Amino acid sequence: MRRLMYVMVMLMAISLSGCGHKVEMSQIGIVAGLGIDQTENGYLMTAQVVNPSSIAGNQHDTLSVFSISGEGETLFDAYRSLNSLTAKVLYLPHLSVIVVNEDIAQSGIDPVVDFVLRNVMIRPNITLVVANHTTAREVLNVLTPSEQIPINQLNSLSNLCLTCTGREVNYNLYQVSGMVNDPSSNIVLNSVSIDSKEKSEEGDIQNVLQMEAPSQLKIDSLAAFQGDQLVGYLTSKEAQYYNLLVGTSKRYVVTTVLDDEYKLSYEVRESKVEIKPDLEKNKVMVDCSVKGVLMENGYPIDLMNPVNVSDLEAALGNQLKQDIQSFIDKTQNELASDIIGVGGKVHQKNPKKWAEVSGYWEDIYPELEFDVKVKLEITSVGDAANLKE
Template sequence: MKKRILFLIIIILTNFLIGCWDKRELSEITIASAVGIDKVEDEYLVTVQIINPSEIAGRELTGRSEVSTYRVKGKTVFEALRKLTRDVPRKVYLGHLMILMIGEELAKEGIIDVLDFFSRDHELRTDFYIVVTKDSMATDVLNVLTAIEKIPAEKLYDSLEMAEKSWGNVRAVQLDQLISDLINTGKDAILTGVSLIGQKQDNNSMENVNEVKPKNIIRSEDIAVFNGDKLVGWLTQNESRGYNAIVDNLKNTVITIPCNEKNNLAVELLKSKSKMKSEIKQGIPNITVKIDLEVNIADVGCNIDIKKTDNIKELEKNLENQVESYMNLSIKKAKKLKSDIFGFGLELHRKHPKEFKELRDNWEDEFSHLDINIKVKSKIRGTGTTKDTFIDKIDDGVNKNEE
C-alpha cells in the first residue's frame, strides 16, 4: 500500500514538471529574422528585421511589407536590443534568427564583442548564418526588400546555401564554426561577404519588388578573410573557389577552360575530394594538397572532337591547370594577408605537435613562407547527350549541307 501511495505521489509531482516553464505566448513576442550590426563612432548601430505575421499568414493581404526594420544605438549590442522596447510593443525574440550581418567597418575593428552576446543568449539557436557586408553598412543592406522570397533574410539564407552548393565562391558559416576557427591554433576564420548591388537609394521601397528588374539586389560573393577576429581583406571569386577547393568544400560549380587559342569550354563539377598532408623535415614544414575532380562537359564553344581520347586528355590537363591556378591564387592572397584560413597550422599541430610547438608563436610569418604543393587530378565522366558539336557544321553563317 505504501509503495502504491509513493508511486502516486511521484506521478502527481511529475505532472507539475511537464510543459515549458519559461514559455512565452506568440502575442507577447515579435520574431526577428535578421540582425545587422554596425559601428558608428563609439556605439553599436543595431538593425533588426522583424517579421510582420499578418502579411505572412493572413488570408487577406494589406499591401504592407512582410517585414519591418528598426534601428537603435547602444554602447553594447544587448543595450541596443533592449532599447527597441521603446519602439516595438513586444519583446524581440531571436530564437528564429536566420542571418547575423556585420558591417565591414565593424569587422575591421574586431567581432569578438559582438559574438560574445550571441553565444551567451540562451534563446538563440546556432544555426543562423553570419556574413560581412562589403562596401556597404549592414543597416543599408537589411533595408532592401527582395523579390521571390517574402522575407529578405530568408532569401539571403537560401542564396548562401545555393551559392555554396552550385557556384563555389562562398562559404556559409554558422556561429559554432566561426567561434571554433577563432579559438583554434593554426586556423583563421572566414565569412562570406554580401554586397548591395544597384542604386543604393530607396532600397526599402515596395517598388523594388514590384518591378520586373529590381533597382537593388543583395548578392553573396567573395570571402572575407580574418586575422584573429579582425577583417584584413577579401578573396575574389576565383580565389574563393581556390579556397573552397583546398578545404574540401567545392561541391558543385562551372569551370571554364580553354579548348583552343580563342574559345572556351565549360565543365560542370560533379565530385571533388581534397586531402591535406603535412611533413616537417629538418624543422621546415611543408604541406601537400591533393584534389581529385570529376566533371561533365556542359558547354562546347569551339570546334573540337570530344570523341577522341587525346582531346579529352588535353581538356583534363587544361582543367587541372585552371583549378591549380585558383588554389595558388588563394594561397598567395592568404600569405599576403598573413592569415592561415586553410588550417595548415592546425594540420601540423595535429600531426606534429612537438615540432609545431616551436612554430606556433611565430606562425603568421612561418605561414607566409610555407612550402605548399598542389596536385590536381581530373576525370571527364560525360559529354552530355551528344558527342558532336554543330559548330563545325556552320561556316560563316552558311549551313554546309546547303552547299
C-alpha cells in the same frame, strides 16, 4: 502556408505567456535578422521584424516586415534600446542572420559572437554575414521580391550557392567561435553587398513591385579573417578554390581558353584533396584529384577520340593547377592568413611540432613553399561529342 504560419505564431504566443502575463499575437515581433554597425559612441543595432498579422493574411495593406534601429555604448545597450522603439515583444528564437559592417569585422567579431552565444534566446545555428562596402542597416532595409521576409534570402542564397556552385560557406556561430579562437585555423564568412541602381529606393515598396528590383542583395564573395579580424575578400571564383581545398563542397567550374580563342567549361562533380605539410623542408604538398563533366566546348575537335579528350584533360588540369596556386599565393601574400587550414594539418599530424610553432604561425605560413599537383578526369563529354570535327 499562411495557415501554418498562423499556427506557428499562435504557438509562440502561448510560449511567451505565463502566470499573470499574457502576450497577444498582435504584440509579438518575430526578429528575423539583426544588423550591427559600429559608431563613434558604440553600436547601432537594426532589427528586421516580422509583422505576424500581415504574414497570416489579416492585414493586406501592410508590409510583411518592418525595421527598427537603436544605439548603445555596448551591444546589450543597443539591443535594449530597440525595445523602446516598438510596442511589440521582440522574439529572438527565429533569428536566422546577423549582419555586421566592415568596421566591426576589421576590429574583431569576437565581441559579437560572445554577445550572441550568451543570449539563451538566440539559437547558435544562425548565419553571420559581413556587409561589403555598405552598412548592416542598409542591408536589412532592402526589400526583396522573392521573399516575404527579405533577410531570409541571405540564408537561401548561401545554402544554394554552397550546394550548387561551391562559392559560399555555411558556418554556424559555434563553428565561427571555435575557429576564431583556434590558432591553427582561420574563418571565412559570407559577405553581402547591395546591387542597386538607385540607392534611395532600397527601402521602397516599389522595390518588390517591379519585374527587376532596383535594389538586390548580392552574395558573391567571402570575407577572410586572421583570428577574429577581417583582412580581405575572396572573389566568387576564389571562393570555389577555398571550398575545394577545405573540402566543404564538391561542385566547381573550371574554365580555360585554348589557342587564345576557344573556350572550355568543365564542372567538377567529385574531388579529393590532400594537404601534407613538411615543416622540416618548409614545404606543403597539395594533391588534388577531380572528376567532372565537360559542360561547354568551343574547340573544333572530335571528342569521340580518347586522345583528344586526354588533351583537354591536360589543358583543364593545368588551368586548375594555376588557379589553385594563384589562390594560395593570395592567402600567403595579400591576406597573410592560413584560411585553408595548413596549421590544422600540422597540429593533427604532429602536436608536439605544432606546440613549437603555433605562437608565430602567422609568420611561418607566408614563407611556406607549396607544390600543387592536379589530376583531372573528364567522365562525360555529353551527347554532342561527335559534332565537332
